[in-house]
Amino acid sequence: MVNFMLYISADLENLTNFQPAGGVDDPNFTYYFKLKCENCGEVTEKETCVSLNETLPLPKKGTTNLIQKCKFCKREGTVTMIPGRGSPLTNELSEGGKHAALMVFDCRGFEPLDFAFSSGWKAESIEGTKFEDIDLSGGDYAEYDEKGECPVMISNVAAMFKVVDLSKKNL
Template sequence: MVNYMLYISGELENLTNFQPRGGVDDPDFTYYFKLKCENCGEVTEKETCVSLNETLPLPKKGTTNLIQKCKFCKREGTVTMIPGRGSPLTNDSSETGKYAPLMVFDCRGYEPLDFAFSSGWKAESMEGTKFEDIDLSGGDFAEYDEKGECPVMISNVRAMFKVVDLSKKNL
């Protein structure tokens, strides 16, 4: 079992608290990324989608969010999401180039790669205006905050997966 934390970053202009629409542990938010088989090294052609509200029973006990068989070597692997470890990307973190932890994935037989930003994000302006259902599938988001009388933008979004030890408090 290997735990991978998904970290996100980007340039936030006059925005803060960038995260999935329902918060970092939004059960309806769908994560899209490719998977690499740890047995044969094959990478999935298309992104796999995983969300907290979709669970499958495991053969012995418990549940997981994804069971997938490698198309090349036919080995089966699982991805189980572990909520409660994420936090939104703030304006301060963005300005210093830091990444915010978003979600932990317990991967067995697979390694997550190439997270794809899509729709379903939210952020708020420095004046408190809320921007819901931000779509980043095109890469950027730009609007105008009437209350704060300033442009707001999310650009240069980036993501990375890093192996984490959940027994440590500082991820």
């Protein structure tokens, strides 16, 4: 079993607490990314979608969020989400050029690649105005905060997966 943490970064202008609409552990938020087979190295053509509210029983014990066969070598692999380790991307992290840890994926037989930003995000302005259902499938988001009388923007969104050891306190 290998655990991969999804880290996100973005340039936040007059915004903070950038995260999935229901929070970092939103059961309805869908993560889209490609998978690489650890057996043959084949990468899926399309993004695979995984969410906390979709579970499948495992043959022996427990549940997982995705069971998929490699189209090339036919080996089966699983992806299980591990909530409770993420945090929103704050304005301070963004200004410091740092990433926010979002979600852990326990991957067996696959490695996650190329996270795709889509809809279903939220953020709040520095003045406290909430912006809901932000769609980042086009890459950027721009709006105007009338309460704070300032433009708000999310740009240069980026994501990466890193192998993490869950026994360590600081990821």
